[in-house]
Amino acid sequence: MVRSIVKYPAPGLEEICTPVNDFNSDLKELAGDMLETMYSAPGIGLAAPQVGVNIRLIVVDVTAGQEDGHQMVLVNPEVTEHSGRQKEEEGCLSIPGLTAAVERPSWVRVKAQDLEGNEFEVEGEELIARVLCHEIDHLEGILYLDRLSPLRRDLLRRKIKKLIRAGEW
Numbered sequence: 001m002v003r004s005i006v007k008y009p010a011p012g013l014e015e016i017c018t019p020v021n022d023f024n025s026d027l028k029e030l031a032g033d034m035l036e037t038m039y040s041a042p043g044i045g046l047a048a049p050q051v052g053v054n055i056r057l058i059v060v061d062v063t064a065g066q067e068d069g070h071q072m073v074l075v076n077p078e079v080t081e082h083s084g085r086q087k088e089e090e091g092c093l094s095i096p097g098l099t100a101a102v103e104r105p106s107w108v109r110v111k112a113q114d115l116e117g118n119e120f121e122v123e124g125e126e127l128i129a130r131v132l133c134h135e136i137d138h139l140e141g142i143l144y145l146d147r148l149s150p151l152r153r154d155l156l157r158r159k160i161k162k163l164i165r166a167g168e169w
């Protein structure tokens with residue numbers, strides 16, 4: 001089921017999410033819904049708080065479903081190592097239509113659990129590293145806006161306020 005995506009400035013997007021302890025059928029259903037929601041957007045990553053559920057679950061597919069074998073579901077993900085730097089344009093399904101250049105590590109290693117609770121690790125560089133960092137930030141209540149300079153952040157916030165006032169958000 002495609003769920004509706006929570007848009008900035010919903011307070012739920014700025015909360016720290018709860019760790020997942022129950023690897024039950026509700027969790028699997030939510031992960032399936034999140035993949036469907038991400039693909040229908042379309043997007044390359046989605047975090048549970050973006051569909052209004054404040055738990056530590058993210059889904060990623062840097063091909064947005066265009067190629068098989070890139071789908072990732074990560075429960076309780078954590079960046080354990082990172083290196084390098086990249087600064088590229090970044091967007092967010094909760095901040096539709098806007099982008100900004102955000103600095104991220106160029107490589108990360110992430111520890112997570114699958115939907116059965118088994119631990120695994122993934123490594124990624126470039127776009128994968130960027131998406132993993134972006135989605136894991138969501139679990140801490142951090143949006144990419146928070147990673148911009150105060151000047152750029154205010155500019156984007158003003159644009160969003162204008163869109164909200166115009167009923168275009």
Ligand code: ZN
Pocket residue numbers: 091092093094134138
């Ligand atoms: Zn986002």
